[in-house]
Amino acid sequence: MSDAAQARILKNYLTDHGRSLLHFPAVEPRIEDGPALSLQRCAKCHSDSGDHGPLHRVHGPSIRALLDHGFMPPKGALTAEERSALLVWLEGK
Numbered sequence: 001m002s003d004a005a006q007a008r009i010l011k012n013y014l015t016d017h018g019r020s021l022l023h024f025p026a027v028e029p030r031i032e033d034g035p036a037l038s039l040q041r042c043a044k045c046h047s048d049s050g051d052h053g054p055l056h057r058v059h060g061p062s063i064r065a066l067l068d069h070g071f072m073p074p075k076g077a078l079t080a081e082e083r084s085a086l087l088v089w090l091e092g093k
């Protein structure tokens, strides 16, 4: 899948969601919307100690789009348990 195709999928997806962030630099102002995603399958790359900054719920639409289209995690799909833990976190419950 090319970057252009990935960008198009994200753009289409994000037009349905008013408020979201698409690009997340490692250092960005923290948004107080609850705890960062701690799921190990994601946090090993997306966390303060990872190559990418932590993921927050404000990133939800991008997280869902990349998850649904199989871009994240880069290797191996989440188990049903991991996926439901991620969705519970996204819902903020």
Ligand code: HEC
Residues within 6 Å of the ligand: 022, 023, 024, 025, 041, 042, 043, 044, 045, 046, 052, 053, 055, 059, 062, 063, 066, 067, 072, 073, 074, 078
């Ligand atoms: C092995 C490391 C790795 C793991 C594990 C991983 N990611 Fe990523 N993620 C990346 C990389 C690298 C990019 C940037 C991709 C690009 O620029 O094309 C990225 C990009 C993203 C983005 C787009 C915003 C950004 O930071 O660039 C989101 C959202 C995301 N990942 C969510 C997840 C979620 C959710 C999981 C767990 C289900 C996950 N990732 C697991 C490496 C990882």
